[in-house]
Amino acid sequence: MLYLKKYFTEGLIQFTILLSLIGVRVDVDSYLNNQLPPLREIILGPSSAYTQTQFHNLRNTLDGYGIHPKSVDLDHFFTTRRLLNQVRQLDRLSVPSTELSTWLVHRDSETVVSPSSQSSPSITLDNGAGLEDVNNPDATPAMRGGSGAPESTYNLNAADSSLGAVAPEGNQEQGSRDGNDDLTKEDIDLIDILWRQDIDLGAGREVFNYSNRQKESEEEQKPSPQENKDGNEEQESWRNGVNLQGAQPVDGETGESIPEQLPGIGSQTSLSLQECLRLLEATFPFGEESEFPAPAVNREIVSNEAPSTSQGLPLAPQLPAAEPQLDLEQQWQDIMAIMELQAMEVNTSVHSNSSSVGGTSATTESNTVGNFELSAGSTPVNQDVSLHQASLPSCSQDFPQIFNPQLDSIAPRTALPRLSSSNSSNINSTFGTTNLTGIFLPPHINSSSNNVTSTPILPDPFSTLLEESMLDEISLLDLAMEEGFSQAQASQLEDELDSDSGLSLDSSHSPASPSSSETSCSSAASSSSTSATFSEEGAVGYSTDSEVATVEPEEGAVGGYQPGYSKLCRMSYQDPSQFHSLPHLDSISHNHTYNLPLSSAFAEHPELPVPTGKKTVRDKHNSKLQTHQDLLDKHSSRDERRARAMKIPFSNEKIINLPVEEFNELLAKHHLSEAQLALIRDIRRRGKNKLAAQNCRKRKLDTIINLEQGVQDLRRDKARLLKEKMEFIRSIRQMKQKVQSLYQEVFSQLRDEEGRPYPPSEYSLQYSADGSVLIMPRCVTSAEQSRKPEKKQKDKKK
DNA sequence: ACAGGCTGTCATTGA
DNA sequence: CATCAATGACAGCCT
Structure with a gap:
């Protein structure tokens, strides 16, 4: 249950984020404040640098166990732990749109408002402000706070100043940029090449310096704006990253003139961390929480609030902000490598991104996106879609087939509205107007209703696809949760399945076999072995009787049904509670004169302590025999106690597990009273029924597990089929x-006959059944289509 | 105190 | 008919 709860909670968070991305407003903060640590904790995770280390929790975990709080290896431990978490998250499905939206912000702000704000992740936090600063110079932090998340608490002077520094150039560059919306592929490639050359030559420092950029934007609007346009985000990101990795006063490196802008070293460092956080967050999916928490994290860092300790949330995205700078540098290099690849990808594959998308629907899309982002997260600035190319690699790890095709197919057209659309109707609307029919036919042709060849082909594939993909995403999320669960419980399930295979329902063949785990768990029985004579057919391993636990382990290889996952251990360990739970032991006369083999050891030790039922703490210094006698008495089943009370001369195991013939012989051998015989038969019946019930429950459980497995398989098949469908549609x-x-x-x-071209608004080509192509006037009715054009235009076949 | 899970037991059914 | 496995239902106990 703990595992279930843990993963369920995790899944809830994922699902909540997903819902918010879809457009359903979910007040995550209020929810998390109650049960979960703050979002910043989710993002930051336990970091040695910015959070109060929870050494007690760490020690409680397997990973952190044994590490002293003051150990020098602590940082190494954190790094290792973080990396380990990242590796673990690789197999966890993450919501790709999370980092998408974050990344999009910068892009669109570039296209819409200011390239600088878009470009620098460091300012993305501010870029919300940056955008508003540009559009609305009166924007204050309070206004910013009203725009979305708890930004009112965000009191980042440094960020504001840096913002202010960036915003003007954003204006300038925007002006230069507006004239360059139509970038060809070659232009973009050139930009990219130039940009990388700049970086390689270190020229970026001067080039990106504020004053230089200002001049640049003013003077040379030809190459540099382009350069900024496409590569600007990477540039700024890169610069921020450099600043980040260094966290040094390398303002020239950043080109943002940080020293003057940032009032303090602390703020500078924090800003660097912000940048790093944002960049890494945008590039790598640090779990599904990355979207929300980013601002919170930044705010938290900047405001120097004492980081509250996380409250045991299992989610530990382990943002790299707090990790050593070497790691930051390394990660930053990785980021840059990825971003270069992405930039290339943008240049090559999505040739229409910067031109068509950026130019056509900038304002409307930004509005839509803005609304969506308000509902989705705290950062009020999310915009462009072309950017999600940049985050694709990270997404592709988890959704390689499902999302990439879709995004690829969607992006060039009306990607942003779709992504930002908050409900299916909106999706339908966007897709309905721009779906394949629109692709297939020019607008004027598409407008005609009686066009046979165009409209009926694919009614609305994208809408359904998107919806399906959404659903599939959810299901995949669910699947991920389940997989996570199965991971956590894999060994246990395997053990259980193994035990299933090993479980022999034939009691005569599967002797008494306490499972080895049970035996190992049993701390009670150590020395006093029960009668070896009955061990081969001994009681069910599942029995709670202590004598069972003492059966030799080698016989327990074919362990019986293991109830629960740790039930046996629990039952073995919790002797005191067992004592409490058997108050009727007092009434049992412990006559050990009977010949019960299992209690033969006690017969030799008549000094039986009267069971008090109050013994909560067993004195381990007591004689083992006495302890085991207590245990045997107190762990005996009712039937065993009854058998002892009735002086049944053989063990219950024998009674239960002997074949009928031997059982009858055994009864015949002894002269037993009717009461004894009745008790023996009851014991046998109950014992067998107990085994049967255990087996029955085991089968039920196995059935459920198999069904779950089947569901998982079906989900995988569905995902695969969906991928294929995407490919087909593409x-x-x-x-x-x-x-x-x-x-x-x-x-x-x-x-026509006079050599004039046919106006497309009046004529259209039609395919006849025999393969000929006809040109038909659009205004004709369908009946006319069938006759008139055929006669008239049949010679136009080409 | 309550809920949910686990376990043992009984009754029943069908082989 | 006796035996036994399987299973639903119930109660008690534990967490």
Whole structure:
């Protein structure tokens, strides 16, 4: 249950974030404040640098056990732990749109408002402010706080100043940028190359310096704006990262003139951490929480609030902000490498991003996105979609097939509205207007309702796809949760399954086998071995009787059903509670004269202590025999006690597990009273029924487990099929584009009798059943389509 | 105090 | 008919 709860909680958080991304407003903070540590804790995780180390918790965990708080290895431990968590998170499904939106912010702010704010992750926090500062110079932190999350608490003078520093250049560069919306692929490539050369030559420091940039934006609007346009985010990111990794007064490196802008070293460092956090967050999916907490983290760091200790939340995204600078540098290099690749990818694959998307729908999309972001997270600035290319690699780890195709296919068109759309209807609306039909047919043609070839092909594939993918995302999330659970319990489940295979329902063949785990767990029985004569057919290993626990382990190889996961251990360990739970022991006359083999050891030691039932703490210095006698008495089942009371001359195990013939012989051998016989038969019946019940429950559990496995398999199949579907749809879309281009080519070459081209608004090409292509007037009715054009235009077949 | 899970037991059924 | 496994239902106990 603990595992379940843990993973369920984790899953809840994921699901909540997912919901918020979809558009459902979820007040995560208020929720988490009650049960979970603050979001900043989720983001930061326990870090030695910025949070109060929870040594007690660490020691309680397996990872941190044994590390002294003052140990020199503590940082190493944290680093190791963080890396380990990251590795563990690799197999956990993360919500890719999380870092998407964060990253998008910068991009769109670039396109819409200011390239600088977009570009620098360090200012993304501010960039919310930066945007507003640009658009609304009167914007104050309070206003910013009103815009979204708890930003009212965000009192970052440094960030504000840096913001202010950035915002103007954002204006300037925006102006320069507006004229360059139409970037060709070559331009972007050139920009990228130049940008990387700048970085390699170290020229970025001067180039990106505020004054220089100002001049640059003013003077040379040709190459540098372009450069800034596409590579600006990377540049700024890079600069911030450099600043970050160093956390030194390398303002020239950052180009943001931080020393003047930032009032204090502490703030500078914190800002660097902000930048790093944001960048890493945007690039790597540190768990699903990354979107919300980022501002909170930054705020927390900057405001120098004493970091509250996390309250036991298992989520430990382990943001790299607090890690050693070497790690930061390393990670930053990784980030830059990834971003370069992404930039290349943007330049090559998504050739229409910077031009069409950025230019066409900047304002409206930003509005939509802004609304969405308000609901989704605290950062009020999320915008461009082209950026999510940048985060694809990280996403691809988890959703390689499902999301990439979709995003790729969506991005060039109306990606942003879709991503930011908060409900399915919105999705439908966006897709309905721009779906494959729109791709396939030019707008004027598409407007015609009686076009046979265009509309009916794929009614609304993207909407359904998106919805399905959403659902699938949820299901995958669920699957991830389940997988996480199964991971945590894998060994136990395996053990259980093994025990299942090893479980022999034939009592005569599966002797008494306490499972080895039970035996190992049993701390009570150590020396006094029960009668070896009955061990081979001894009681069910599952029995709580202490004598069972003392059976030789080698016989327990074929362990019986293990109830629960740690039930046996519990039952073995919690002797005192067992004592309490058996108050009726007092009434049992402990006559050890009977020949019960299991109690033969006691018969030799008549000095039996009267069971008090109050013994909560067993004195380990007492004689083992006495202890075991107590245990045997107190762990005996009712039937065993009854048997002892009735002086049954053989063990209950024998009674229960002997075959019928031997059992009858055994009864015949002894002269037993009717009461004794009745008791023996009851014992046998109950014992067998007990085994049967255990087996029955075991089967039930196995059935459930198998069903769960089947569900998981089906989900995987579904994910695979969805991936294939995406690929098919993508190929279909490409084919349709080809067809459309051919259509237009053919149509443009058509001439009427007088050599004039057919106006596309009045004519359209139709495919006849025999493969011929007809040109038909659009206004004709369908009936006319069938006759008139055929006669008239059949010669136009080409 | 309450809920939920686990376990043992009984009754029943079908082989 | 006796035996036994399987299973639903219930109660008691524990966490």
